[in-house]
Amino acid sequence: MVTLQHYLLLSAILFVLGVTGVMVRRNLVIVLMSLELMLNAVNLTFIAFSRYLDSVEGQVFVLFVMVVAAAEVAVGLAIAVSIYRQTGSINVNDINVMKW
Amino acid sequence: MECNFPLLTFITFVPLVGAALVLFLNRKSQELLRWVAIIFMVIDLIGCLAVYSLFDPTSAAVQLAEKQVWVKSWGISYFLGVDGISLWLVMLTGLFGPICILASWKDITVRVKEFLICMLVMQTGMVGVFLALDLFLFYVFWELMLIPMYLLIGMWGNPARRLYAAIKFVLYTVVGSLLMLVAILVLYYMAGHASGTYTFDLMKLYEFPVPLSAQMLMFLAFFLAFAIKVPMFPFHTWLPDAHTEAPTVGSVILAAVLLKMGTYGFVRFAIPLFPNAALDAAWWIGILALIGIVYGAWVAMVQVDVKRLVAFSSVSHLGFVMLGMFAFTVQGLQGSILQMINHGLSTGALFLIVGMIYERRHTRLIAEFGGISKVMPLYAVFFMIFTLSSIGLPGLNGFVGEFLILLGTFKVAPWYAVIGASGVIFAAVYMLWMFQRVMFGEVTNPKNLPLKDLSVREACVLAPIVVFCVWIGVYPSTFLKPMEPSVKALLSQVEKKKAVVLELDKLGKNQKLSDLSPAISVSGRNLRAEADLTE
């Protein structure tokens, strides 16, 4: 039978995967996706807790997280597009005009 | 002496008003600016004289005190007062205000407006430092002083290394004073915690016996701040740079007044607040002072730049001041306070002298000169007088101070006094040698032949200083009398407080003001009398 830990562990793994994505990928778009992945992991945690605490607060919170995620994606992609227009590159590691 | 007119506030802020006025005048009309500045400085001086006339020389109390609550919740108050210790330093500051403006008349020709503003603001800061009796207020003035001096060195200093010298001056001072700030905060908290009333009022803090364990660290924090300003031996290197790079007036103010803020700080804050630590530290501070005396003298002896030489001589002289102070005897302390004034007068004057020749020749290298007294006899006379007063010739100011200091030291630590006295010999050596190389001999350098002797203005700049040099030398009582009660009160207070602290330490209980106020209020009360009146 499935316990809370299962879900938490699963979400933790997802979260780590998301971070890994951010760390390893160069493609800006996919970096953004990995961020989404992290948020989703959090969502899973929330839902799991809300189930086991039997409180709906977590689910509500998740809805808001989704809103935020959507917004971030929108803006992020917009920036990605405009950067691609200007530099012709979508490689995160190329974006280092400013340093030191 | 109940006087409704806030005289101290007046003398503190008159220059600031002047600065504001100058700020709104047209920078083109330099003469006007200068006149405005000097008028305000003179008004300030008159104010100082008024303070002297109202000052009761028989009382040790803080006089003419003015107290306004500033930040109630923190017990910060605007608290000015003058006593025998600060009186003469205030007068000195007041005296040098107009002198400096006058001295800079022909010297500073670019950005006169900024210059005058700096001078006036600095005047306010300096007077404030000597008058403030609220730790917070003191700190504010103390830091306020920093900026004009920084600008003075940096803007009108001589191009070569002025920026270096300026920032060195600032950083050095700031490091010290910030650590002092920490100590101030700790003291404030401790005293407040113990007594229940949080205050920066010095008079109240005097009465708080800082626990033995904490004293030394806090004292060291204060020590650092002041020792850097003095400057004492290992912290002195900013001084020659600052002096050499600063414009004449800058060096004058620096030597005459700014350095005194350090020594004054010891007398006013470090010692009475942390008597035990001060007494424990006396032996090594004395050693540092001695090193300063001899080291300064020796290094001065071999300088090739007149200004640097005088700068190092300051290190030596202030060594005397510190030595006398930490002898904790009446003579020593009075001597060192008097010596502050003497050093202000003679060294300030020497910098003026050097500045005058620099104005004419645009060099300060001793080798460049020689036989000047042939072409500038009047100049030679002044130069000689100040040289003699700086080497402590009886009949001039220097001797009185040095004698009292050495006598006071000898009473408690003969060997310190003996070594210190050797400084008197070296002083003669380096000053006379410099004087000989600059003034005597044939005029070897053709550039020196056309030099003009002192103008009336320059003579007017120097004359008043001569008057005071002779006065202090011939009739020092004028200056010693008013400071004696305060000095005695201070020493007795130190003794009592020390005893109380040791007592408490033995009992090992954390102190409550209630059960020890009878012990120190004896010393505290007469100090506080005036303050309470005005509260």
Added chain:
Amino acid sequence: METVMFYILGAITVASAFCVVLIRRPIHNVLFMILTMIGLAGLFILLHAEFVAMVQLIVYAGAVMVLFLFVIMLLNLDELRLAGDPGGGRWWLGVLIMQIVLAMLIPVLAYFGTSAPADAAKITTPSNTTVVARELFTTYLLPFEIASVLLLAAMIGAVILVRKND
């Protein structure tokens, strides 16, 4: 039954997440991402969060991922293969650190113990959607309104960010 479902869905989610992180072709990333979303939605249903699951499908798998798809098409990144992607930089260090974090998290999470699921009375009666809706429009009314501002800001932002400089 539930256990089986959990493991299947969990496997799908993790696997596709792996692919998202590792596969190089953007289109495939998007598709695997969608798969992850679906898996998560399934898990949500297992957890009696039907409404959230639906939103997950519609908003995420529907809208957001499509947005990604658009951008990839728009900039036709599909052909674009970045050298040394995945990888590059000090990525291994990051991964390593995350492993450490995970290693530290597991015992912490263990604190919650192997409690059996409470009967999800509160969040399912009368129906999950009803409960969520009620909460959303009573207790969480304010955040809900703020969220609107947030979305508006994002909208304007997206507009001015991509607007051509004329």
Added chain:
Amino acid sequence: MTLPDINLGGILPALVLCITGVVLMIVGLFLTWQRLAISMAISLAGILVAFAANAPLRLLHESAFSGMVALDPYSWFLNWMILLAAALTVLMSVKYFSDEGLDLYEYFVLLLFASAGMMFMVSGTHLLVIFVGLETLSISIYVLAGCLPANVKSKESALKYLILGGFSSAIFLYGAALLYGTAGSLALADLAKFFHSGTIAPTAKVGMGLLLIGFAFKAAAVPFHMWTPDVYEGAPTPLTGFMAVGVKAAAFAAFVRVFFGALPELQASWSQILWLVAVLTMILGNFAALVQENIKRMLAYSSIAHAGYILVGMVGGGDAGASGVLYYLLAYTFTNLGAFAVVALVGRKGEANNMLDDYRGLARTHPALAVAMSVFIFSLAGIPPTAGFMGKFSIFYAAVKAGHVWLVVIGVLTSAASVFYYFRVLMKMYMEAPEREPAPLQFGAGTVIALVVALVGVLYIGIFPKTYLDLALMSVQPLF
């Protein structure tokens, strides 16, 4: 079904800003003439109304929307601080954008939304509200940072900020989730109650830690500061000012409210973490700033350093610490906005003159401006009698009071080091001559007003800090 206690009066200030934003957005569409000036006027009007609407909060002490927001002096104090920051930013932005030749009225809209977000963030008493407010703020700032078209730096800063921001908010959320799982609620009151009774679970600690990281990121504390220099350098200068004061203020305010208000029981843990973070922040900020040549970047590092000082106040804790933080933030608002106003002016079109050397001889060409800049510099360096000094003073006092003397010693030593780079600006302005005479500046009315306000503020609350210290103290009472 019962509606929550809807108290629009309580959230009126934020509400006004949102409405103004929407109005401006619509009006802006139809504006063809003097867009910037008019949008500035509208936003200012909105801000002023918000000011008025904010006034009553001072006396309230209640919560609205079923415990989502607190209507208390704390919110009041920060609200008007945020409004002040917004107003000054708006004032100086017009000149900037007209120089850049783009009439972006949306800029003002987003600025207003961001401010509204901040207000919700600081007055939120439920992590959800705080989170949503935070994100509203962040999203708007991301966009604003990148709003300069055809400017790679701007876009880059926006992107970096966005990615790292998302990253950190994910971490923040995870922390929130853990707290939720432990305490069963995200309302600060419930959290406080929960931790007050019963043991502190490790999950709670970890959740708290992750939350802390989320806030520390927004507050630009080491090691979560990395975005700061780049974003500050790339963003349009007025906005950089806004970020440096507004965002920081909001972040710290929420930080304080959550940690002092909801997690005091965990103080043993978080104050130690903050101690270390503070030390790192002060050291890195100040020493890295020593070697900067670009003034915006230098100020960025200096703002990191200031975050460190504020953290010292938080470590100090107690009402002294909290009020110290508030006073410091206020002082910092005036000071830094003033400084950035000058930077924006001197920077000229396309921010061509952001190097320190561009300040050479400023004292000759524009004495008044130089004086203003010097005052701001002194305040940043904490030299009396400026606001900055009083701020440092109160912060350090809080720490001393809590017995963290050595922390304070480190603080003062680092700030002694800071004097070096602050005075470098002074040096450039007063003691060096420009190699080539720069074109004289033309001041926009808005900027001048902003400068004057900042200048007066810095000096006034520096010399007469009494009122503001007392207000700060009064405002933090609800937290305890």
Added chain:
Amino acid sequence: MIDLVWLIPLFPLIGFLINGTMGKEFPEKLIGWIGAVCVGASFVVACLILLELIAMEPGSRSVQVTVYTWMLSGDLQVPIAFLIDPLSMVMLLVVTGVGCLIHVYSIGYMHGEIGFRRFFCYLNLFVVSMLLLVSANNFLLLFVGWEGVGLCSYLLIGYYYEKKSASDAGKKAFVVNRIGDFGFLIGIFLIFTHFGTLNFTEVFAKATDVFAYGGVVVTLTTLCLFVGATGKSAQIPLYTWLPDAMEGPTPVSALIHAATMVTAGVYMVARCSVLFALAPSSMTVVAVIGGATAFYAATIGITQYDIKRVLAYSTVSQLGYMFLACGVGAFGSGIFHLMTHAFFKALLFLAAGSVMHAMAGELDMRLMGSLKKKLPYTHGTYLVGTLAITGIPFLAGFFSKDEILYYSFEKHIGFWLLGAVAALMTSFYMFRSLYMTFYGKSRVPAHIHVHESPALMTIPLIVLAVGSALAGFLNIPVFHGLNNFAQFLDPVFAPAKEIIEHGHAHGHNVTLEVGLACVSVLIAVVGLLLARYMYIVDPSAPGRVIEHHPNIHETVYNKYWIDEIYDTVFVNSIVRASRWLWRFVDEKIVDGIVNGVASVAILFGSGLRRLQTGLVKDYALSILIGVVAVIGYLVLR
């Protein structure tokens, strides 16, 4: 009248102020006479006071006049006050009298000098300080005068400041004196710390109670004081400045470096006779140093050719005599010799000055000879002076010197031997100078045409000559009743004598004294004849002697290279050390540390800045590091 004693220093002060402030336009004569008259006035006052003093009871001849309180700090209380007693009276008379004459002389001598006014200002100032010195009633005021005269001698030696040698000599004089003053100062501190006062009478009254006879402290104190004395009175080891001091104008040499200032040390020792009496070991030291100096300086005097240097060394050696006297406890004789010496040495210097004046500034005796005819007055006076100093009977020197020799014989024969040999050499080199200058065949270069000096110069010479001829009769030792001088001084030195003799006074051995007198007369005559033989009868004799012992002569002629030794050992080493302190310690170490800290900070900064790589991933990485640190801290702790 006595209450007006402050007039004595006041007059010269007035002269100084008049000439100093408004003298710019005055003609030479006026300036000169102002100076001279002022000093003369104080001489008159002094005489009046003397009469008043004599009229008093011998026991009560000690009056103190306070003008005002100078320094007042805690238990320290120093007035500006004068002590009039026989001792100070004698000094006052000598100073004012001789001073007055020399002022007059200078009017003629300095005629036409550029710094004429400066000269007279300094001279007056000197008289002021000297009078302060001798009439002060406490140590500190004495010290004031002490330093004051030092300053004036510095100024006057460096009068020709364009000559490097002159300004060097001035500086040397001042610095060496300062070394002495250092000791003096310490002595004063010791006295104050033990007596709580600096007033002479009080100190000496309490001395016997405070100090144990021969105690360490009193010995230390007296030695410190004596260090001061050696500095001022040019005794071994601090004598080197005096010969160089001859760079000053001759009147200065006469007044300061012969008659008055250099005797200040003797005065001071005599003044503190009680203290010295309490410290027998210091007495011995004083005597030994005195005798040694007397002998040593005389040896150098023999070899010098510069007439003024000869006189300078003779001064040193005569001062040695005075200290010898004090050392053996014959303070009275010391002071007596001081007075007589003031007369004849001033006379000799002035005469030498007159010669110099005649020889257009030439000082080398090898270029003189047979000036007798051309300079009758000068020759006559110089002769008197010589006879006086060599102790030819019935001239001043005879009485004073013999007294000293007698007492030293009483003390210890060794002292007498030193003195006697010194006397022999004295008479030799004095007659040597006399013969080389005035007798034999003329070696004067052609271009110099010699002429006698004006009356302004010769009259003082004559007056002084009379003085040095007759001064001795003030105090004829053997016959009681005729030694008025001794009786006059007696009250001052009585207590000291008492201490020394422990009460039981032993009588005056007349026969012995007469015998010794004869011996010393013999010595003087021998010296005379020897000089006569070597410089008149057989002028080549000196040359032969020199060839015979070249290196001895070298050494002596170069004053045993003492100056050079001092230079290398003290001066140069200190200067080198200072350079090292400055260049290395100050600039490299102390300042190096300061700048080092700064540059370390900068390096640190640029290191930190490198962390900012500009790559988002690294930024994320640092956040992760933070995460792991925080979680690690929270979990593991």
